[in-house]
Amino acid sequence: MYKIPFLDLPPLRGAAGTVVLPGSKSISNRVLLLAGLSDGVTRVHDLLASDDTRVMLAALQELGCKLDRQADGVLAVTGIGGRPRTEAAKLFLGNAGTAMRPLTAALALLAATQGGSFELSGVPRMHERPIGDLVDALRGLGCDIACLGQEGYPPLRLSGPARLTLDAPVRVRGDVSSQFLTALLLALPLVATNDVVIEVTGELISKPYVHITLELLAHFGVQVRRDDDWQRFVIPAGSRYRSPGEVHIEGDASSASYFVALGAIAAADAPVRIEGVGSASVQGDVRFLEAAQAMGARVEIGANWLEVRRGAWPLRALDLDCNHIPDAAMTLAVMALYADGPTTLRNIASWRVKETDRIAAMAAELRKLDAEVEEGPDWLRVHPLKAWRPASIHTYDDHRVAMCFSLAAFNGLQDDRRGAAVPVRILDPQCVAKTFPDYFETLFGVVRAEIEDIPVITIDGPTASGKGTLTDEVAKALGYHVLDSGALYRVTGLAASRAGIDLDDGEAVAALVPTLELRFQDGQALLDGEDVSADLRLEATGLMASQVGAHPAVRRALHQLQLDFRQLPGLVADGRDMGTAIFPAAPLKVFLTASAATRAERRHKQLISKGLSANIEGLRADLEARDARDKGRSASPLQAAADAIELDNSAQTIEQSRDLVLSWWRDRRPF
Numbered sequence: 243m244y245k246i247p248f249l250d251l252p253p254l255r256g257a258a259g260t261v262v263l264p265g266s267k268s269i270s271n272r273v274l275l276l277a278g279l280s281d282g283v284t285r286v287h288d289l290l291a292s293d294d295t296r297v298m299l300a301a302l303q304e305l306g307c308k309l310d311r312q313a314d315g316v317l318a319v320t321g322i323g324g325r326p327r328t329e330a331a332k333l334f335l336g337n338a339g340t341a342m343r344p345l346t347a348a349l350a351l352l353a354a355t356q357g358g359s360f361e362l363s364g365v366p367r368m369h370e371r372p373i374g375d376l377v378d379a380l381r382g383l384g385c386d387i388a389c390l391g392q393e394g395y396p397p398l399r400l401s402g403p404a405r406l407t408l409d410a411p412v413r414v415r416g417d418v419s420s421q422f423l424t425a426l427l428l429a430l431p432l433v434a435t436n437d438v439v440i441e442v443t444g445e446l447i448s449k450p451y452v453h454i455t456l457e458l459l460a461h462f463g464v465q466v467r468r469d470d471d472w473q474r475f476v477i478p479a480g481s482r483y484r485s486p487g488e489v490h491i492e493g494d495a496s497s498a499s500y501f502v503a504l505g506a507i508a509a510a511d512a513p514v515r516i517e518g519v520g521s522a523s524v525q526g527d528v529r530f531l532e533a534a535q536a537m538g539a540r541v542e543i544g545a546n547w548l549e550v551r552r553g554a555w556p557l558r559a560l561d562l563d564c565n566h567i568p569d570a571a572m573t574l575a576v577m578a579l580y581a582d583g584p585t586t587l588r589n590i591a592s593w594r595v596k597e598t599d600r601i602a603a604m605a606a607e608l609r610k611l612d613a614e615v616e617e618g619p620d621w622l623r624v625h626p627l628k629a630w631r632p633a634s635i636h637t638y639d640d641h642r643v644a645m646c647f648s649l650a651a652f653n654g655l656q657d658d659r660r661g662a663a664v665p666v667r668i669l670d671p672q673c674v675a676k677t678f679p680d681y682f683e684t685l686f687g688v689v690r691a692e693i694e695d696i697p698v699i700t701i702d703g704p705t706a707s708g709k710g711t712l713t714d715e716v717a718k719a720l721g722y723h724v725l726d727s728g729a730l731y732r733v734t735g736l737a738a739s740r741a742g743i744d745l746d747d748g749e750a751v752a753a754l755v756p757t758l759e760l761r762f763q764d765g766q767a768l769l770d771g772e773d774v775s776a777d778l779r780l781e782a783t784g785l786m787a788s789q790v791g792a793h794p795a796v797r798r799a800l801h802q803l804q805l806d807f808r809q810l811p812g813l814v815a816d817g818r819d820m821g822t823a824i825f826p827a828a829p830l831k832v833f834l835t836a837s838a839a840t841r842a843e844r845r846h847k848q849l850i851s852k853g854l855s856a857n858i859e860g861l862r863a864d865l866e867a868r869d870a871r872d873k874g875r876s877a878s879p880l881q882a883a884a885d886a887i888e889l890d891n892s893a894q895t896i897e898q899s900r901d902l903v904l905s906w907w908r909d910r911r912p913f
């Protein structure tokens with residue numbers, strides 16, 4: 243996950259490959275609750291790991307469920323059989339509607355029948371998301387519920403015991419959120435000593451989510467009867483949850499929408515294959531496919547997979563009632579930018595009470611790209627865009643805003659002129675943690691950019707100038723990859739010396755390079771599978787690097803290897819000739835220096851902290867000798883690129899240097 247203030251997406255040009263979807267949020271949290279309320283153990287396969295499921299799991303644990311993560315990745319949930327092990331709990335439910343609403347109903351009923359006091363709260367936005375219709379329905383049954391902030395909104399206190407009246411139909415409004423009905427359906431089997439009737443008042447929205455609820459209840463042994471117009475539901479007397487033992491969670495169909503759109507927009511040759519949902523899915527959001535097809539996508543569908551490629555281009559404009567796909571429909575709003583006319587999304591009033599006011603948010607952010615957008619109380623119209631503005635997209639702590647705006651990075655496909663494409667900045671990218679923590683990593687795995695569109699920052703400088711630390715810090719702040727080119731020379735020197743090759747024989751050392759089995763992973767350097775990170779840090783290895791690096795043949799042999807590090811979303815390259823020889827067109831080049839005295843002092847501290855003895859004067863003499871050799875060699879001598887900015891960090895902290903480099907980078911960005 244990118245835990246950074248913003249993530250810049252360079253212009254993207256194509257998509258192909260396979261995506262394995264994370265588990266469905268709606269199914270995961272329903273299954274967890276049902277497993278938690280059942281007797282016995284339920285083994286849950288492919289559970290979604292995200293903020294929304296984490297808060298549900300923490301709540302269940304607090305209530306006495308046992309959670310056991312097994313070696314095969316399966317989560318074994320031992321349920322409480324409808325009897326909480328605690329009488330009082332304070333549960334924090336983040337911004338998960340699928341935790342807040344069903345737990346409110348379940349705990350209100352459990353407190354009423356068994357006593358207890360439970361407080362449910364969430365993030366500030368959760369306290370602005372309505373729950374009054376559910377609270378009214380539960381109070382109508384006799385539950386004791388206090389709204390601790392504003393009436394009709396969380397936080398809530400659910401207390402008991404209280405006398406329940408279950409012989410009259412339970413009435414609940416269905417036109418603000420279907421989760422209120424879902425919550426009652428999931429919880430009322432706890433107390434269904436007689437047939438319990440639920441009547442929905444107002445038109446029920448988001449019906450496919452209630453369908454998921456009914457399917458999962460059936461899977462847990464509760465057969466709810468519903469009438470044809472989704473207004474009346476009956477939970478039969480004596481209903482009891484019975485764990486099915488094993489449950490497999492499908493991939494998330496709403497998360498699939500971004501990759502379906504990706505296929506429709508950018509899979510001009512090979513398809514984007516999406517694994518985890520298909521024709522056998524219980525999730526209503528698979529019907530997003532129909533909308534994507536209407537816009538031009540070519541889709542092949544299997545029971546548990548989809549393959550999507552571009553059909554009509556530009557996409558075809560659409561006018562659609564989106565009530566059945568409220569979450570996935572946000573993706574259509576960005577697809578609309580690539581259409582042949584205005585696209586209208588209707589019947590989406592519920593967008594206003596979700597993670598943010600999504601109608602207002604989509605309109606505001608689409609306009610930043612320069613799109614013409616019209617909006618009404620329950621609709622949104624988006625006009626296609628020809629000339630895009632680079633934009634910094636505010637994401638309102640809404641995972642879906644972040645995910646769907648990543649699709650705006652394909653703007654260069656609308657126009658074959660090179661250079662017409664603009665990058666897109668996604669602010670607070672980690673908000674995707676709600677349902678899809680690795681969204682951007684997954685995206686980068688299946689999209690393609692022109693190599694020259696992938697940004698590179700070069701940081702060159704002499705030994706012990708702090709290049710490595712500065713590079714890591716800058717890369718961390720931007721979410722970019724790191725090329726430690728010095729490590730490549732060190733590995734080459736180390737491998738050559740281990741192989742008994744004369745380090746002065748440039749051709750022989752160069753011939754070794756293509757045979758190196760080298761991987762950099764989680765801060766480790768692996769040579770033929772062996773972690774050689776510690777050897778690489780030795781002074782002796784540094785000297786070998788300097789020796790082999792003096793040969794033009796070795797530098798040539800390592801050239802392509804270094805270029806290959808330029809991958810999405812960007813690269814910070816640390817070395818001696820990054821700005822001069824390897825990435826001469828890099829938009830920001832830094833030449834980092836520090837006085838020999840400062841560098842000797844830093845190296846001295848480093849060695850002492852590792853328990854190694856060292857002599858400052860000797861270190862300084864070594865550094866100066868190495869500088870002279872690096873500057874004087876004929877192959878790529880150590881020198882600043884003509885357009886590099888010199889940074890003497892002798893008197894700076896690492897944070898100061900980092901912030902300075904980041905400010906230079908900011909000046910070069912179009913946002």
Ligand SMILES: O=C(O)C1=C[C@@H](OP(=O)(O)O)[C@@H](O)[C@H](O)C1
Nearest residue numbers: 268340419420421448451568592
């Ligand atoms: O029950 C569910 O799992 C959900 C129902 C929908 O909410 P509304 O019924 O409020 O539209 C949907 O937007 C949400 O992401 C998940």
Ligand SMILES: C=C(OP(=O)(O)O)C(=O)O
Nearest residue numbers: 337338339340569596597
């Ligand atoms: C509306 C959403 O979430 P929640 O389950 O919190 O309602 C969503 O995921 O788009």
